[in-house]
Amino acid sequence: MSDGPRQRGKAASVDGDGEPDSGKRPESSGVALKKEIGLVSACGIIVGNIIGSGIFVSPKGVLENSGSVGLALLVWMATGVITAIGALCYAELGVTIPKSGGDYAYVKDIFGGLAGFLRLWIAVLVIYPTNQAVIALTFSNYVLQPLFPSCFPPEGGLRLLAAVCLLLLTWVNCWSVRWATRVQDVFTAGKLLALALIITMGIVQICKGQYYWLEPAHAFETFQDCDVGMVALAFLQGSFAYGGWNFLNYVTEELVDPYVNLPRAIFISIPLVTFVYVFANVAYITAMSPQELLASNAVAVTFGEKLLGVMSWIMPISVALSTFGGVNGSLFTSSRLFFAGAREGHLPRLLSMIHVKRCTPIPALLFTCLSTLLMLCTSDIYTLINYVGFINYLFYGVTVAGQIVLRVKQPHMHRPIKVSLLWPVLYLLFWAFLLLFSLYSEPLVCGIGLGIMLTGVPVYFLGVYWDSKPQSFNRFINKMTSVGQKFYMSPSVRLQEMIRVIRGARTQGEERGVIQRECAAIRAQFRQADTGGRSHNLAKLLYVHMLGYPAHFGQMECVRLIASPRYSEKRVGYLGAMLLLDEKQDASLLITNSIKNDLAHSSQYVQSLALCTLACMGSAEMCKDLAPEIERLLRASNSYIKKKAALCAVHIVRKVPELGELFTPSARSLLSEKNHGVLHGAVVLITELCERSPETLTQFRKAVPELVQVMKALVMSGYSPEHNVAGISDPFLQVRILRLLRILGRNDDMASDAMNDLLAQVATNTDSSKTAGSAVLYETVLTIMDIKSESGLRVLAVNILGRFLLNNDRNIRYISMTSLQKIVQTDHNAVQRHRGTIVDCLKDQDASVKRRALELSLALVSAVNIRSLMKELLLFLSCCPLELRSHTASGIFNAAERYAPSQRWHIDTILHVLTTAGGDVRDETVPNLIQLITTATDLHCYTVHKLYRALVTDISQQSLVQVACWCIGEYGDLLLRGECEETEPVQVTEDDVLDALETVLQSHMSAPATRGFALTATMKLSTRITNNVDRIRSVVSIYGSCIDVELQQRAVEYNALFKKYDHMRAAVLERMPVIDKNSPGHTNGEIVGGTVKGPDQTKIKLEEGTEAPQSAPQVCDLLDLLGGSDEPLQPSPALPPPSAPPSLSSSAGGDLLDLLGGLAPPPAPCVKVYEQNGVTLTLQSDRQTDTAITVTLIASNSSHCDITQFTLQAAVPKSVQLQMKAPSSDVIPADGLGQVTQTVLLNNPNKVSLRMRVRVSYSVQGSTFQDTVQIDSIPTAACE
């Protein structure tokens, strides 16, 4: 049967007072907030929903129509299967269209308004009334049957009793929601009792051997003609008992992992129901013959009479109870449908009204009751079942068809559950069979059903579709509504209902619409200023406000409600004030007077409201006005008010510190209070006062012994249930007192002395296994650390923190880490003792604890423990969460740099980090490491071997690969020689090395910068190996056409180095000098600055390897083997601080461009020394030290033909040493397309005046020119 579509639980149904829901699970802490429903509870709810009084009604109908016991049982099973299929289809719909209202919502969404309306119409007019009629009739059958042991009870009596039952329940439902739910709870037990009895008895019977009718031979013995049409009717009867399954989607809302569990719940619960039903029928059959069963009007009663003997009365009573509850449930939930309909505008508003005070949907209940009474008069129970079964099925089919339609129409809609299309198709086939044959065998009943349904069509078009209804009609409807309102009905928008509607909104837009409508209504009612329901309206507005919608228009209403004489309105008014007003708003001033009045109110609860509001949102002005009142209340006799006044005073002192003096005397006297609340308030107040004023602090230092006494009493007191939290006596108060002691003892020896003993006592006696105890201990530790405590006490405190580290609770471990970190600077040694535990915490599961442990471990690293600690840190690095990696890596680098015991260890550590977390290290790691490697001259061989092996194993860690490439390029000869005593001798061939580098070059994992490193390394190798230079040449030339411009440029340069400048390749590619990281003038900024200043100062300097100190810290500079910025020595005070290091490619690229074509403009601080035949020679000089000067000669060609064989020769006075570098080229391209530069280094130890003679010779189109230029003074402007 179905009690109509019954909703599970109460909180989700029409019950407004939000009683707790079923399906709760207690939490381990003893406090339960309802968890989502688990699988088991979900099954319970579905089973409870489906199994109803139908099983006491339908067996007769099923047996009668199916014609034999066996077939009847088959029908029961088949119905179960079909129900499960239907439920699956509904599950998909339910999660695809998450909207309350069940079938109605689905049909309306898929097939449009008319179909939805028809579903509603039929539910309201037929399904609910018929359901209730059937159950009510069953009820009276079961009540009356025992009174007429030998015959059927009279028809009239039956109907009369059913009507009485119905009227009674309607009245209860109209009276109180609470009562209605209680009835539901009590009577649900009835059906469970009856069913359990029946099944148990059935099993007993079978064990006794009473199963004559179950034997296959007898089971299919037909007692009437078997007819397909009749079987269809049997299905209709059976499905009545399974009714209610279509509401299982309500479970979805709170199910854990609904998309997995909902189908599971269906597969568990529906077979379970089927099992129960089939067994109940089996039980019936064991007790009586089919004929007896058919003759009985109340199967279970007959069953009880046959088997239970004197206890037979139990059966009719429990079934009667069950059915009674069934009628109640149906009545109870029918109103939900009315709400849904009225919300969509499909039903008149009147029907969705509820009584203002009782909160019951009286019009809807009366309407349902009336139509049920009509149903009662028409026909007998089984016809009614056929009737409702047919109509119900009709719409199940339509809904399932809707699922298929939706699949076709919106194939890409998000469907969290997607069942195979086979199921709906199967369902529809069965559906068609059922409808056709039942129509065929009961044309009249089904026809009437269809007819009633069709009457909905004109109603829909007249009432819903037709927008421009005549005035009179609208007036009539409005009149009806206002008549309803006169009878204390309100539109169905009381607070809970509004919340439900808002929660039911499917989209943000829908929600906004609902809220806008509500807000408009609330605003209108605020304006009307009638007294009823004002607090309700404000409460609604507060809910809307919490959802984040504007609610400022309620501010004045708060002010008004606060001034109201009624407590209920004041309470909501003050709540509203705390939420909607803040001290910046003018409206808040308006409530000052009301608060003042309420503070003097006779009821302490009104006073409490005022105090609470003042403490929450009182502005400075308000505080000034009301401080005397509060001070008066502090001296009141009532401790309830006193504790609130104390905290209110705290707020006032925070806002207006000057007012502190006002409260000081009363605060002092409050310390002698016994009530914990007041004491707590007093301690907080004194803390606040002491924090604000040093005089008060001195004054209250005298109270230390008193506080110590109070605290001692707390610690030593026995168990007091009122204040006990996990074995700690009032931890809240203890914590506050300890905090006050901390402030009093800070920087004061005497006060600190007075509390030393107490702190030791608390520290040793408090049990730290629970949070409450730990909180007290933690506060104690903070106090010990803050006051002038004895050293023993401090050690004790650190030990407490150490113990915390071993605690199971990760919160406590975290706290401990945080506190240890704070004191690690001051009590380094004490913390150091817990190093082992701290390091263990690196393995903690909680990422926050890990982070803390890491920070602490890094802080604990020292020269003594670095080796062991670093091992742990490296281990941690290999398994730590990604977000901690870079932090760990840089921490390790810093620690290694500070405390490295040896260079080799240092290099090993960094290499280790690079191998495990190469992707997460900072950019400067590579140059830093390279610098480190170059300085460790005796480790070159070791390092290059190690790096080579690392490179061969893994080329994905970019920074590692970069360093490895650099080292292989630099120390390739050492690698190939293979004589390295520290590693096992591995013979590496030239091909191996080149292979490795080529792999890096070709790998898709390599970053462009890495390829640059690899290419340069390959190039450098060309001077360090003997045989494979051709291979290198080909590699380099391949990259001459690389798509990466940077790489291409580099390759082209190297190519040029191979071809044109082969003679100086060896010099160019010589080993880098040791980089001195700390030499002045080598900081990042200046080098960057030099680059920023412009490429005009960059010149080719081929021997940079030998003279110009190479700049280390920038990757780009290292890459710039050729085009390097050779200006690091130039002091550049005039440079603006560089904003950001230029990106690798831009700076390096820029330099390289110079090398190739000299696109750069002539240098700015330079002198033109020669100009003839289009050849211009400019001179530029940099003073590097007092004696050394670098002179750069730049020649350019503005004529239209190339200048070849360009050479420069220079002569200087004897005391000056001159060193000419190689020119950048001997050809100057025509039309200023390029330049030739040549650097001259001058050393002028005697500081004579510098003169220079330069001979320029070149040939233009075959003719040779030669000129000498005398330069009498070298300009030095550039060096300033």
Add this chain to the structure above:
Amino acid sequence: MAALAYAHVLCIKRLNTGFKMQFMLLFSRQGKLRLQKWYVPLSDKEKKKITRELVQTVLARKPKMCSFLEWRDLKIVYKRYASLYFCCAIENQDNELITLEIIHRYVELLDKYFGSVCELDIIFNFEKAYFILDEFLLGGEAQETSKKNVLKAIEQADLLQEEAETPRSVLEEIGLT
């Protein structure tokens, strides 16, 4: 925008001078706000911004993580009870563990009041949840350390409210008394 955010941080900083609880938020696992209590004066806009940011931060944390996090210059203490997160912001000097106890105490109170409370109770009776909070905390400090006293006070106040709403009790109306 950045300037605004900065001004906001300043605002919090200015207030951050003691041990006071700054605000308390209750929100669901879906990020829906269920209750908010502010003990510092902030504009609606700021409140919304803070709420949004915090809800995101807290929801992103894994269950294995501890209940504390540092956020701006405040400490956030949160705890999840079933589908609800209880989240408090306290100042730097404050004791996180006792704040956890305060949250737990509030949950216990709700539980006692509603009789094994669930999220729906708090949704549909949010005003009751506020009343209970106001009876337990005042201006961001615990005002009563005894559970019994808080519940007693709430019951009394509820009675007072019912009296104000319905002059006669339901039983009287039925005629049972």
